[in-house]
Amino acid sequence: MATKDADKKDTVLATAKERFEYALSRESENLERMKEDIRFAASSPDDPWQWDEATRKERKNNRPMLTINKLPQHIRQVTNDIRQNRPSIKYRPADDKADVETAEILMGLARHIEAHSDADVAYDTAADHQVTSGLGYIRVIADYISDESFDQDIYIKRVKNPFRVHMDPDIIDPAGSDAKWCFIDEDLKEDEFKAQYPDADPIDWQYASDAEWYPGDKQVRVVEYFEIVEKKTTLCLWANGETSFKDEERPESVMAVEKPLKERSVMKCECRWRKLNGQQILEGGDDGKVFPSRFIPVARVVGNEYEVDGKNYISGIVRNAKDSQRMYNIAQTAIVERVMQAPKSPWVAPAEAIEGYEKVWQTANTANHSFLPFNHKDEAGEPIPAPNRTAPATVETGLAQIAASASDDIKAETGQYDASLGQKSNETSGKAIMARQREGDNATYHYVDNLGRAVRHIGRIILDMIPAIYDTKRVARILGEDGEAANAILDPDHPEAFTEVRDENNEIKRIFNPNIGLYDVYTTTGPSYSTRRVEATEAMTAIAQGNPEMWQVAGDLMVKSMDWPGAEELAKRMRLMLPPQIQAEISKDEGGQPEQPQIPPEMQQRMMQVAEQMETMGNELQETKSDLQKAQQKAWQEEGKRIKAEIDADKANALLAIEKAQDSAAAANPAAGQGDVQEMVNQAVAMALANLMQQREPEPMPEPEPPMEMPQPEQPPMDGGMPMPESEVPQ
Known part of the structure; x- marks a missing residue:
């Protein structure tokens, strides 16, 4: 078992070294030129790197050697424009399960990550390297939020030295999203190395044994080694539309006996991380530590990129302007040298003229003598010509023209002319100046665009890491576009992508689940x-x-x-x-209750007066209504008594008619039986009752009058806060 583990470790180290050497062989030429570009751009009078070594030695003591570096202005013109128009990470829903509100929260979370990571420093550093030398990098890490917490967060980090990063040279995407491996090396002092890794040997990454290790002040180089491990697996589609890998747990809504609707073979990508020295795996183990993303967490920011005869060439804004800058330095140096020679034009004199005064004449060009004596006659008394100074050296007009031409060449090679640099040019109208500025912006816009691609890849890495880093329910801090902070509840077990609920204080709480739905990543570039x-x-x-x-x-x-x-x-x-x-x-x-407008005090007083008047009118109306009901009740009682008297009279008349009918029936047919007599009486009674009903129709009861409605007060106007006119107050 130990032998097997040792073999695996050796395989990991051998593969890593082979890849590292391959990256160096492919990028060594570019790295040397990039270093030269940075040195050239950083040149100054104290560090005259724009002059070659032989010229510097020749002119070191006796001749001028000017370095008038015009390139930083052109570099800063591009990088400072990027700082004013940094790309912003944006998310948008990409399927029917994603939610617009969740996308907004994810953008707020990304802004929070950028803010607490000082991501602007990382972006600006990458842009500086991109514009100057042609290549910069941005990296993403995961770390604990503090030494006292188990919660992790995502951080965007600066890569100060791009020459420390060695990425897979076979990538196609300019941001490096398709990289299969990457190295980031660093140097540790021996005591630092032993403090971090007490059980490891201080073997430099470039060496394989102690034989080539020299103790002392030497530093130990270690590397972070990222690689993408591809694993073939099967993707399953279930009846509810969810998907999962066959070697993982099924979604909770999928039953254990359910069979997938579709299956297909896929390559599942996983990023592994290790830290290595020359012969040991310091961190990560033989299998590597899983990094929570499908991508290498490093974004590549490229400037100009060309492929010639199968070789990749990278450059920035400095590369093409180097010769013009050198020519400008030479022309300005030649002009100064001519001027320096002007007051030192030599004197021409016969030897006899200065005989005896040699010391005075030797300092004629360096000392301020009040007069210069000379011999005007020789021994024979013949006159001797007086000493005279030769004509001073003049500055050739061609040198000034060369300097001006070189300056214009630098502008043409960087794509930035006077209008772009804020200098007065031959354009006079504002429209013409803006047109020339746009030309300069167009000439360098690819730097901004390439940085935007790298930031978009950073957003893709962050989106990939969020479900793994925020794997428990927590309150996530989000930032609005204006920098205003807010909170949202991140719950990976929430059944929906986004939900708004009200708590016991009637405050709205937003709950979102980043695991539900797919989201696209894009960037926008513009002013802050x-x-x-x-x-x-x-x-x-x-x-x-x-x-x-x-x-x-x-x-x-x-x-x-x-x-x-x-x-x-x-x-x-x-x-x-x-x-x-x-x-x-x-x-x-805003999801809240409408706010009630504030009523001015004078309007409130007027409303109270109107309410009192309406209350008085209501009381009077109630009393009137009560009197009316009493009168109606009395009238109904009188009418009832009258109707009862009429009914009693009708009853008496009916009884009298019955008696008469009985007597008439008995007198008309004395032989009739008792039943016949009774039948005759009933018929007579029915006829009598019918006659009475025809004579007396009952009068209908009067319907009660509807109650009087109480007038409603008019609402006071709210638009201007003016009180109601007296003429409109109900009386």
């Missing part, structure tokens, strides 16, 4: 939020000047966009003065 805020303020102010009524419906937004102390507080107060319908819509959009 503060810059766009200033532009928005200027635009809204211009609109309000032409349309003053805009202050009544959008005054809070205008004030909120302004950047001065108290703007936020004033915006809140102005919001309270908005019309009720707008406040209702705002509250509806």
Whole structure:
């Protein structure tokens, strides 16, 4: 078993060394040129790296050697424009399970990761290397949020030295998303190495045995080794639309006896991490530590990239401008050298003229003598010509023209002309100046675009890491585009991608599950939020000047966009003065209850007076209604008595008619039986009752009058807060 583990370790180390050597062989030429470009761009009078070694030695003491470096201005023109227009990570739903609100929360989470990681430093460093030498890198790591917590978070880190990164040279994607392996090396002092790895031998990564190790001040090089491990597996599609790998647990909604609808073979990618020295695996083990992403967590930021005869060439903005910069330095140095020689033009004199005064004339060009004596006659008394100075050296006009031409060549090679550099040019109108500036921006826009691709890949890595890092329910801190902080509950077991609920305090809580749905990653490049805020303020102010009524419906937004102390507080107060319908819509959009408008005190007093008047009128109306009901009741009682008297009279008349009918029947047929007589009496009674009913029709009962409705008071106007006129108050 030990032999098997040792063989595996040796295989890992051998493979890593083979890949490392392959990367160096493919990129060594580019690395040397990139280092030279950085040295050339960083040249200064103290470090005249723009001059070759032989010229520096020749001119070191006696001749001028100027370094007037014009390249940093052109480099900063591009990099500072990038700093003002950094790419931003954006997410959007990519399938029907994803949610727009979840995408917004993911963007807020990415902004939080960028903020607490100081990602702007990482982006700017990569852009500086990209523009100067042609290549920079950005990396992503996962680490604990503190020494006292088990929660991890995602961090975007700066790669200060791009020459420490050695990525798979066979990549196709410019950001390196398809890289299969990558190395990041670092140097540790011997005591640091022993403190971190007390059981390991201080063997440098480039060496394989102690024989080539020299103790002392030498540093130990170790490497972080990332590799993508591909594993063939089967992807299953279930009846509910969910998918899972065959060698993993099924989704909870899939029954154990259920069979997949479809299956297909796929290559599952997994990133493994190790730390190595020359002959040992220091961290990660033989199998490597799983990094929670399908990608190598390093993004490549490239400048200019060409492939010639199967070889890859990388450069930045410096490479093509080096010769013009050298020519400019030479021309300016030649001009200065001519000027320096002008006051030192030699004197021409006969030897007899300065005989006896040699010491004075030897310092004629270095000392300020009040006069220079000479012999005007020889021994024979013949006159001797006076000494005279030769004509001073003049600066040739061609040198100035060479310097000007070299300066223009630098502008052409960097794609930046006077208008782009803020200098006055032959353009006079604002439109012409902006057109020339756009030409300069177009000439260097590929640097911005390539950085955007790298940041997009960073967003892809972060999205891949979120489910593994945020694997338990926690409150995630998110940042809005304006930098305002908020919280959202991240729950990997939540059944939906996004849900809003109200807690016991009636506050809205947002719960999201990043494991549900697919999301696309894209970037936007533009001015920072503060810059766009200033532009928005200027635009809204211009609109309000032409349309003053805009202050009544959008005054809070205008004030909120302004950047001065108290703007936020004033915006809140102005919001309270908005019309009720707008406040209702705002509250509806925010998911809360509509805010009630504040009523001015004078209006409240007027409303109380109206309410008192309406209460008095209601009491009087109630009394009138009660009297009316009493009168109606008395009338109904009188009518009932009258009807009862009429019924009693009708009853008496009916009895009398019955008696008469009996007597008439008995007199008309004395022989009839008792039953016949009774039948005759019944017929007579029925006829009598019918006659009575025809004579007396009952009058209908009067319907009660409907109750009088109490008038409703009119609502006071809320648009202007003005009290109701006296003429409109109900009396």
